[in-house]
Amino acid sequence: MTQRTDDKQKPEILSQQIVAQSRLFKVEQLELRFSNGEERIYERMRGSNRGAVMIIACPDPEHLYLVREYCAGTHDYQLGFPKGLIDPGEDILTAANRELKEEIGFGARRFVQLKSLALAPGYFNATMHLVLAFDLYAEQQAGDEPEPLELVRWARQESAALLQQADFTEARSVAALLLAQHYLEANPDVFKQTAGASEDHRP
Amino acid sequence: MTQRTDDKQKPEILSQQIVAQSRLFKVEQLELRFSNGEERIYERMRGSNRGAVMIIACPDPEHLYLVREYCAGTHDYQLGFPKGLIDPGEDILTAANRELKEEIGFGARRFVQLKSLALAPGYFNATMHLVLAFDLYAEQQAGDEPEPLELVRWARQESAALLQQADFTEARSVAALLLAQHYLEANPDVFKQTAGASEDHRP
Structure with missing residues (x-):
């Protein structure tokens, strides 16, 4: 019941091919043979593998910034934290600061990385890095x-x-x-720290 | 800053068409005109709209059940809660109980609905209903x-x-x-309740 993932034998990929493609999306079909001999056809989305950032910006100890943005998937406006794809060559925190400036008109002098999340790993290989942002300053990009x-x-x-x-x-x-x-409750002193000391608290 | 979504004028859909399609996925292209006159092309995935369930099964007050399952998107084994699509005609709790029996070999006599989550609403219209399950009994399906x-x-x-x-x-x-x-800490008595009284605690 506590077997580690490393012990598990991955299915063998017998074949793989792109079966559908649009401007943004690429669907790959995999023919798989599991370690027990079972064979199945799976489909997955091929992504850019560049990763994405989501930023929880804290203007003060009592508030968080959100954005309300049009979402085509649901054809309505949704509330959420600012986010975006990492540009080629960008590191996570540079991307976080750029997205903050583009989406809410603030930069940040200090960041804390919280955790990296997967989006439906059965179908995607997409990673989103969660970043807390402190010491905000007005700058629109x-x-x-x-x-x-x-x-x-x-x-x-x-x-x-x-x-x-x-x-x-x-x-x-x-x-x-x-x-x-959880992080802010466990680290109330984070607002008293000085700028320039970005921390990495990813598990 | 606290404007309600209802006040926002959705973009007008000037055209929509399926631009790519595979066995599982269907990509739709939308030509949109925003209320400020800006026009853009968006892409989104068309789903089954059947919804999905994810079940947090509690065998006792101190434990939760997880499964480790092969995920084609990342081509590795991932840990998570049992989940699956709702079958046509099924209600949420019937689907939750079926998935539990199929994936971990237990049924449940009592459920609490926690919240319904969206998957990347910019690209999908997919809803997953989170359900707590109590009073488990062994039954494999x-x-x-x-x-x-x-x-x-x-x-x-x-x-x-x-x-x-x-x-x-x-x-x-x-x-x-x-x-x-959060729910279990706020409701420690949930384990003492009798079966048959499913609750809906969705916000």
Whole structure:
């Protein structure tokens, strides 16, 4: 019951081929043989493998910044933390600071990496790095958004109310909120620290 | 800064068409005009809209059940909560009980719905309903898994260690763990309740 993943023999990939492709998406079909001899056809999405960042920006100890943004998948506006793909050659924190400037008009002088999350690993190989941002300063950078995002300043003690918002449901934003709250409760002194000392608290 | 989503004017869909399709995936292209006049091309995945369930099964007040399962997207074994698509005509709790029987060999007599999560709403319209399961009983049901899933019994007080597992990273499982812990800490009497009284605690 406590066998480690490393002990498990992965299925053998008998064949793999791209079976559908659009501007953004590439679907790959895998023919697999499991270690017990069972054979199956699976499909997965091929991504850019560049990774993405999601930023929980803290303007002060009592608040978090969210954005409300149009989402084509659901064709409505959704509330969540600022996020975006890492550009080629960028490191995680550079990408986090750029996305913050593009999406909410703030940069940050100090970051803490919380955890890296996967999106439905059965179908994707997509990683999103959660980053807390402190010591904010006003700086707007032009992004590729078709319209300015709505900035929402949320009181941290109202996180139960945030979880009840009908438009705050993205799994990665929900996980980010709860992980950020755990971190901030366990590290109340993080707001007193000086800039320039970025920390890595990833498990 | 606290404008409600309802006030926001959605972009107008000027055209929509399927631009790529495989056995499992269907990619739709949208031509959009935002309320400020900006026009953009977006792509999104068309899903089954049947929804999915993820089940946090509690054999006793101190433990949770996880499964370790092959994930084609990452081509490795990942740890997470049992989950699966809702079959046509099934309600959420019937699907939850069926998936439990198929994936871990237990049914449950009592359920609590926690929250419904979205998967990357920018690209998908996929909803996963998180369900806590209590009063478990042994019952195996045949599923379509190519191999039996590895069952992992995890001590609730070791949730920080679970968050540090390199193979426990799916955003929906991370959110489920943290939401379940909040619920169970706030409702310690849930284990003393009698069967048959399913509750709906969705926000």
